[in-house]
Amino acid sequence: AQSVTQPDIHITVSEGASLELRCNYSYGATPYLFWYVQSPGQGLQLLLKYFSGDTLVQGIKGFEAEFKRSQSSFNLRKPSVHWSDAAEYFCAVGFTGGGNKLTFGTGTQLKVEL
Amino acid sequence: DGGITQSPKYLFRKEGQNVTLSCEQNLNHDAMYWYRQDPGQGLRLIYYSQIVNDFQKGDIAEGYSVSREKKESFPLTVTSAQKNPTAFYLCASSIQAGGRYEQYFGPGTRLTVT
Numbered sequence: 001a002q003s004v005t006q007p008d009i010h011i012t013v014s015e016g017a018s019l020e021l022r023c024n025y026s027y028g029a030t031p032y033l034f035w036y037v038q039s040p041g042q043g044l045q046l047l048l049k050y051f052s053g054d055t056l057v058q059g060i061k062g063f064e065a066e067f068k069r070s071q072s073s074f075n076l077r078k079p080s081v082h083w084s085d086a087a088e089y090f091c092a093v094g095f096t097g098g099g100n101k102l103t104f105g106t107g108t109q110l111k112v113e114l
Numbered sequence: 115d116g117g118i119t120q121s122p123k124y125l126f127r128k129e130g131q132n133v134t135l136s137c138e139q140n141l142n143h144d145a146m147y148w149y150r151q152d153p154g155q156g157l158r159l160i161y162y163s164q165i166v167n168d169f170q171k172g173d174i175a176e177g178y179s180v181s182r183e184k185k186e187s188f189p190l191t192v193t194s195a196q197k198n199p200t201a202f203y204l205c206a207s208s209i210q211a212g213g214r215y216e217q218y219f220g221p222g223t224r225l226t227v228t
Contacts, residue, residue, distance in 0.1 A: 009154070032213050032214045034216060036219075041202075041222070041224070042221055042222065043118075043120075043204055043219035043220050043221045043222050044157075044204070044206075044219040045219070046216050046217075046218070049216055051214060090156065090157065093213075094212070094213020094214055094215075095213045096213065096214065101147070101159055101162060101172065101211075101213065102213060102217060104149075104156045104157040105156055106154060106155060106156040107154075107156050
């Protein structure tokens with residue numbers, strides 16, 4: 001069965017520092033990869049997605065992610081974090097032939113220190 | 115503005131009562147989904163629907179029921195058979211069902227059962 005791992009439950013960074021959130025998936029087929037952000041008590045907003053082509057994808061709010069097939073990873077990055085980036089971040093993966101659904105990781109809670 | 119609406123935002127019920135959560139979308143999407151979110155567990159799929167008058171069980175369907183009589187609407191009923199119904203419920207939609215399609219989320223309904 002497909003699975004998604006976000007190894008970091010909580011991450012704290014200082015405002016202005018760089019950020020990397022990790023995401024690993026397991027399955028043999030070509031994945032479709034997504035990052036979502038959720039503010040407290042709200043729904044999820046799509047940050048970026050990867051389907052094919054260039055393995056470095058740009059998203060909204062200055063975020064980017066890199067797909068590394070050899071490592072089964074899709075890590076989210078931001079060069080300089082703003083206090084408003086504090087939220088929970090979810091990685092999700094879908095597969096061709098993997099059923100009509102996305103599988104979500106358990107999330108990483110980001111805290112930004114001023 | 116196109117989007118997904120969920121109502122109400124907060125819902126309180128007594129144990130043993132059924133309760134129905136509303137989800138409406140005006141994105142003209144074929145597929146709709148219901149997720150349950152608990153702290154530290156990410157999003158778990160309850161039910162999804164690929165098209166009107168059709169729906170499939172997700173990973174945690176026991177104690178829940180759905181209907182899809184209109185393309186725009188996908189209500190979720192939490193029955194008294196659901197052993198631990200207190201949670202945050204998220205509705206989502208996508209253009210079609212399938213792992214390659216990003217999902218758009220509503221703002222969620224927090225259900226508290228006492």
